[in-house]
Amino acid sequence: MAGEAYKAIVVGSGPNGLAAAITLQRAGHSVLVLEGMDTIGGGTRTQALTLPGFHHDVCSAVHPMGAISPFFNTLPLDRHGLEWLYPEVSAAHPFDDGTAAALYPSLAQTARGLGVDEKAYHRFMEPVIKALPQLLPGLLSAFPGFSHPFLLADFARRALPPALRTARRFATEPTRGLWAGMAAHAMLPLEKSMTSAIGMMLMAASHLGGWPVARGGSISIGNALAAYFLSIGGTIQTGFFVKSLADLPPAKAILFDVTPRQLLEIAGASLPAGYRKRLAAYRYGMGVFKIDWAVEGPVPFRAPVCRKAVTVHLGGGIREIARSESAAWSGQVPESPFVLLTQPGVVDSSRAPAGKQVVWGYCHVPHSSGHDMTEAIERQVERFAPGFRDSILAKSVMSAVDMQAYNPNYVGGDINGGVQDIFQHFARPVLSFSPYRTPAKGIYFCSSSTPPGGGVHGMCGFHAAERVLKDGILDRV
Known part of the structure; x- marks a missing residue:
């Protein structure tokens, strides 16, 4: 990875991380996705958890929001194996x-x-x-x-x-x-x-x-998103667990498909004290x-x-x-x-x-x-x-x-990325006109801890990437 230049890095390869990466790559920017596990997918993984020949969905299994996702429906995922x-x-x-x-x-x-x-x-x-x-x-x-x-x-x-x-x-x-x-x-x-x-x-x-x-298991969703991302020039590296910002190569924007707790652990020192306090108050369910x-x-x-x-x-x-x-x-x-x-x-x-x-x-x-x-x-x-x-x-x-x-994103076993009551539905991860952007230059959230919250639809990642593009940070010299 040394010597390669990327405009943006996405940490985490769940549907939201891949949606963010795809959106930025489609806009003409070079994007690297880093995944801590040996396989991509986040909540859309399928594994042999019991006996040979039995393919179990580890987290998500049925996808009503995936079928009507405004983002997924812009992609030719059927050409990349999703049925x-x-x-x-x-x-x-x-x-x-x-x-x-x-x-x-x-x-x-x-x-x-x-x-x-x-x-x-x-x-x-x-x-x-x-x-x-x-x-x-x-x-x-x-x-x-x-x-x-x-x-x-x-x-x-x-x-x-x-x-x-x-x-x-x-x-x-x-x-x-x-x-x-x-x-x-x-x-x-x-x-x-x-x-x-x-x-x-x-x-x-x-x-x-x-x-x-998804035929073959929920991993077919992650695989289709990843295959499309690679087909348009993106890069994915698995087995790369990010513990701090120092682990990352230079990039103008870093988008984190993680919850507030993990971001505090990875990038807390780069965030203002007031924002860290608000993230620490984020509620898990x-x-x-x-x-x-x-x-x-x-x-x-x-x-x-x-x-x-x-x-x-x-x-x-x-x-x-x-x-x-x-x-x-x-x-x-x-x-x-x-x-x-x-x-x-x-x-x-x-x-x-x-x-x-x-x-x-x-x-x-x-x-x-x-x-x-x-x-x-x-x-x-x-x-x-x-x-x-x-x-x-x-x-x-x-x-x-x-x-x-x-999966560290499932804090306390909460698979929804945090409580989604009337307040925290809008204040994900904090109450802000730009919830995807942190006060630290170039650091963004793109996980289900941002609007619209949990579910396999990719919209959190899409909106986070749109925020990056509107900020113009990738075009600056």
Whole structure:
């Protein structure tokens, strides 16, 4: 690497780091991506965690935001090996009586399946579906913009209330349970603001683009982004763990796909004291405990619709889910955890040997918890899929502590890059008109700790690179 000159360096090769690198390289600047691990990908890695021939997604598995990402959709990722596979059912939510509610790609089909809540679901979601294509670029940025003020006001009216309040729009427990499972992706108690925004966006994403998986595993996303970046002249070096700015070659801009804690460790001495104090106050949220299973045959769900869904939410009704999320948030281990489960073999037979499957499930736990949730999670799966335990061939578990050891960006097991409540949704990593730029010349954030936050969409990296380009720092002599 010595002797090579780069205008910009990106530290970290997750989707946001690669999105930043691609954006700068496309603008005509030479970019180097440095990755601490031996493989690229960040949260889009796929590994053989259990048995030979079983390909497990280490973190992200299903990508509703990837399918509608304004940035991804500008790239020819299909030419570089990315193929989205769409299940017939986006997500299913089973109940103890053997029935299940379901989210389909079709708005009408979803509404019909909700019975007496059919009209209520149409009233709630139709305006969102119509407005989102116009609002999405603004919503997936630092500030929503005001080019469509009436649409934005109506969206905010639906998005800002807590999920428990929004649930009152629906009359039946199945619909409320389905809604609660969507909102619980926020990694916040359901009585907090912003939980409705997450639930609403996920449902809308299903109706606009589906909930796909990447053929061969989530690593196909990282590989496609990296292949495109290399095809336009970019450079990637793996196995290069950056511990300080002194480790880096000269460059006019350095973009960090890390959270505030890591930036303080790497570049703290170069940052003003006031800014360091604000970064140190950045809040991280609940952790996750995750299990990857290699199983024989399909998961034996009692509700047939669950066998068609790549994503299944396990947690019973809204009250049970709300208790689970509140417990984890307040530092208690939930007795009956809300479990997010994926079974990509429903649409992707390449993940495991014939007749077998990879299955992935996690629950939210207190920040930095080392508690073993294996029994609690498997009990929840067995509750809705009797006989599941008998199908397990092998398993791999990761506690919240293990998650951080695997990837330092998952502080305390928080896979979202920090709490995303109403304040920290906009103040990521600090409240600023330019949240991607630090006060230190040439140092920028491009991670999910910046707007619009967590998810595999690349928009944090894209906006960070746009900020670099607007600052003109790469053109200066």
